[in-house]
């Protein structure tokens with residue numbers, strides 16, 4: 001990989017930006033540069049550098065960075081400022097292997113405690129996912145569907161670990177499926193999961209979940225490899 005001394009040089013700024021548009025222009029420009037890899041993971045984004053680049057004060061820069069942080073595209077690191085977040089923390093295969101462990105345990109604990117209301121809610125999320133075309137909304141609905149099946153597990157620390165894995169996946173769905181042009185996502189996996197849970201067949205539900213998440217890690221790995229034109233080795 002070529003080492004760019006300043007990744008910001010890849011960002012085009014055409015002329016002065018009207019003050020009232022500054023925040024949204026900066027936000028959009030940085031978001032697309034993060035998503036298409038011009039600003040690689042780990043890049044530090046200093047407020048003053050960005051203010052100079054866009055020819056604005058630091059205030060709209062700060063606002064734009066805050067938005068991007070809320071979308072999990074940036075982390076704010078002490079003494080370093082805003083840093084482009086990794087798409088998936090660490091190795092995607094390892095991350096998903098852990099998710100399978102955690103989410104399988106959540107299912108085992110939760111399934112016996114789920115009631116008709118939980119099943120009805122999960123079914124509604126699947127129906128919404130079937131018609132939804134907005135990737136931000138797809139990411140959110142996917143997280144809510146899965147949490148509905150896990151949430152009765154009486155272990156809050158387990159659930160919070162499970163949910164952070166789902167947040168990470170939400171970011172991936174929000175910003176990267178679109179870039180891959182995958183189109184509509186089949187809900188067959190989710191329907192099978194729900195059917196198995198409704199039948200209280202924990203072993204089958206866990207198997208369906210493993211298949212579902214293994215398909216997820218394949219998509220992510222393919223995407224991560226597509227960002228590495230020089231052929232970094234697949235992580236699977």
Ligand code: NI
Pocket residue numbers: 142146190212
């Ligand atoms: Ni899912």
